[in-house]
Amino acid sequence: MSVLQVKSWIYSKLSTDANLTILTGGLHVYDIVQENVTLPYISYQKTTSKLVHELDTEVRQHALKLVVVAKADSSLTTHNIMARIEDIFEADFAPGDIGAGYNLLSVEMIGTSVEQIDFDIVKGSMDYNICVERLL
Numbered sequence: 001m002s003v004l005q006v007k008s009w010i011y012s013k014l015s016t017d018a019n020l021t022i023l024t025g026g027l028h029v030y031d032i033v034q035e036n037v038t039l040p041y042i043s044y045q046k047t048t049s050k051l052v053h054e055l056d057t058e059v060r061q062h063a064l065k066l067v068v069v070a071k072a073d074s075s076l077t078t079h080n081i082m083a084r085i086e087d088i089f090e091a092d093f094a095p096g097d098i099g100a101g102y103n104l105l106s107v108e109m110i111g112t113s114v115e116q117i118d119f120d121i122v123k124g125s126m127d128y129n130i131c132v133e134r135l136l
Contacts (some may be wrong), residue, residue: 001102003049006030006062013092014042020084023077033069040070040077042085045125058134059105068124072116077123082112085126098132105131112118 014020014029018041021027026043034058044053045065066085070077086109093107107116110127 001060001062001100001134003047003062005100005102006049006064006130006132007044007047009098010064013088014085017084017088020081020088023081023084039121040068040081042081043067046057052131057136060132060134062130062132063110064128064130066126066128068126071122072118072120072122078114078122082114082124082126089128093130095119097135101135103133103135105133107131 011031016025024040024042025038028038030037030043033041033043043066045067046063048063048066051059052061068078068081068085070081071105089107089109092106093104095104095106098104105130108129110129112124112126114122114124
């Protein structure tokens, strides 16, 4: 599963969650953030992939960083959005067949952080490792 396929798969999960859409005030999930985008929003900060072989199967480990950016006067918004994303990952990313000839092996949260960028912006980040097996 390519990085693009993983990002598309995650986008489909995040963009169809009604509670997340309410928290962000609309569909605000971006691969590339444009200037003057409406806050709050979610973006992919970093996505990398490496091939791992286990017992003659093809397994890819994808490292993904999701970033939540919101106004500083609503820091709870950042925390609430991050909590909802964590809920989505726990509920919707169970191991099993995810279609297109791939099997999800695991989704592991590596870490989170929240920082105030300046007086106006709060930025939260969530790091995940996602292991996907290609069905042969």
